[in-house]
Amino acid sequence: MVVKSNKSLFGIFLILILALSYAFLSTKLFLGLSILLIGGFFVLYDIKIGLCGLALAYPFLPDMVNLLAFLVLGFLIFVRKIIYDKEDFKVTKFGLPLFLFFIYSLINTLTSVNIMGSIRDLALNTAGLFFVFAMVNSLEKKEDLNVFVSLLLVGALLAGLVGIRQIFTGVTMRPEWTDVENSQNIAVRVYSVFTNPNIFAEYLVLMIPLGVGLMWQTKNMKKKFAFLFALGVLFLALLMTMSRGGWLGIFCAALVFILVVDKRLLLLGIPAFILLILFLPDSILNRFLSIGSSVDSSILYRLKMYGITFQVIRDNFINGVGFGYIPFKQTFESYIRTMPIYHAHNTFLEIFAEGGLIGITIFLGLVISLIKNAYAYLCKSSDKYIKYLGAGALASIFGILANGMTEHILYMPRIIFSFWILVGIILSLIRIEIKNGGEVSNDILRKETIIPLRENDESI
Incomplete structure (x- = not known):
């Protein structure tokens, strides 16, 4: 002030x-x-x-x-x-995985085959970590976090409306976005303000479950209908990205949300899924059925890419080629000059290639920590707001990781920032739950190991 x-x-x-x-x-x-x-x-x-x-x-x-x-x-x-x-x-068990990720990314940058290339991704992820720090130490009440998440979803709605508009105005279709022989009936793939439909899909996979969580927790029917409208826009935009990875991601996110909130919803989910398939346009249905196709050129291209990426991993097994997509691209293209790529189109393979065994272990440790603590502190909370928004955030994690099986989610700046915003939402919710005296939180809090930087603070 x-x-x-x-x-x-x-x-x-x-x-x-x-x-x-x-x-x-x-x-x-x-x-x-x-x-x-x-x-x-x-x-x-x-x-x-x-x-x-x-x-x-x-x-x-x-x-x-x-x-x-x-x-x-x-x-x-x-x-x-x-x-x-x-x-x-102080660094608690919540902040320790973030601290380790930062140390790993810094060392992996300094040992990179292209240090200047690694600095780009180091800067982006450091900025994301800084923002997590700002969120956790500023959004200390449910009301503050609710305003933040609501505005986050308003931004997503605006991006979704831009995508919907592109359905009617049309967009330039790049050849690499579709398999020309097997996807001739695809007239448009929307990308809103994200330059690429697959990137837009990643963003929507991160945002939609958060919106579902907020819709689920409110008892105000006007708000529920407003959320339903917004989620309808976002879901339609996701469908029209024609991103199979995005569809896989949102399906996994929906499954996780249902399992956490009420398993009985599976009984409704199955017929709803069947009805959705029956009424889908042929262009979307054929695109969906092409998942796993042995003749789709984009899938064959990815399989070839994965094979070469395994060679990169084998030759740089311990500490990888360096942090970020540029060292990977440079190394990958030394194996095959006729296949110019930017990343491995698989988050786990990409991180393994960039950071080696050390990097993938630290990343998986971060992800597992988030999932474990989100479930223990948030999904078990007696506070309905924390429980349902926490369930949405947990579903977002699973959704984007499933999407990460076909794309590298930590490649484009706005998706990197979106990922860290999701991390910040989870950690902010955990801190609020602890301050509210959640039973699970207090039991774990008394047992946790703390590495003090300075004394007498509850910061994560």
């Missing part, structure tokens, strides 16, 4: 900077700088405004603006907590 006089001085300074920027910078840079500076003003007033504003806006902002915003928010909350609030920090 700042006093009024300081706010006034900052406001005058902000206007001067914007005026000079408008005179000397391009329109794109001016808009990006304007968003950062205006956002900075609100962050100084209340950092939760910055967090919630970015949750709404990040799908539509340039990657560089997002990177700076995510880094700055995390840095500001760290400085405020340490210097201004004089609070103390």
Whole structure:
């Protein structure tokens, strides 16, 4: 926080900077700088405004603006907590997997076959970790987190509406998006603001279960219908991405949510799934039935890619080729020059190739920790809001990991940020549950091992 006089001085300074920027910078840079500076003003007033504003806006902002915003928010909350609030920090069992992931990514960057190439992914994931830190240390009440998640879903709805619009206006179809011989009836694959339908599908797989969790917990019928409308838009957009990996992801997410919330819903889910298939357009149904096809060119291309990736893993088994897609791309193309690729189209193979046995172990440890703690603290909570939003978040994890069997989910900046936002939601919910005195939380909390950095703080 700042006093009024300081706010006034900052406001005058902000206007001067914007005026000079408008005179000397391009329109794109001016808009990006304007968003950062205006956002900075609100962050100084209340950092939760910055967090919630970015949750709404990040799908539509340039990657560089997002990177700076995510880094700055995390840095500001760290400085405020340490210097201004004089609070103390410790690394608990919740934060330890994140800390290990950061250390791994830093070392894997320094030992990379292309250090400068690895710095790109190091910066993006560090920004995501900073944002998790900012979320957990700022969104300390259910009301705060509810506003954050609601605005996150409003942003998703806007992106979904852009995708729906593309169904009617049409988009340019790139040859690599479909198997020309076996998918001739596909007229459009929507991608909204994400440049690629598969990337848009990944984003939707992350967002839809969160929306289902919020819809499930509310007893207000008007809100339920509003959520149903929004989820209908997002689901239709997901269908029209024609992403088989996205469909697989949302199916797994739905299954996990049902198993956690009420297994009896499986009895309704089976006939609903059959009815959905009966009424699907031929283009979508044929695309769905092509999963596992032995003649689909994109599947055959992936299988060949996986085989070469296994060779990369075998030759760099312990510590991999280096953090990020650029070292992998460089190494992969030294094995075959006629197959230019950006990543392995499989998150687990990609991370194994990039980080070796060490990297994949740390990543799986992080994922298992999230799943275990989300289930123990959130899905078992007596608080309906925490339970159902937690179930949605847990379903998102399983959904995006299933999607990660056909795509590398930690490749594009906005999906990297979306993944870390999901992590932040889970850890924020866990902290709120602990503060509310959840029975499971307290039993585990008394037994946990804590590595103190400074004393007397509950930060995750």
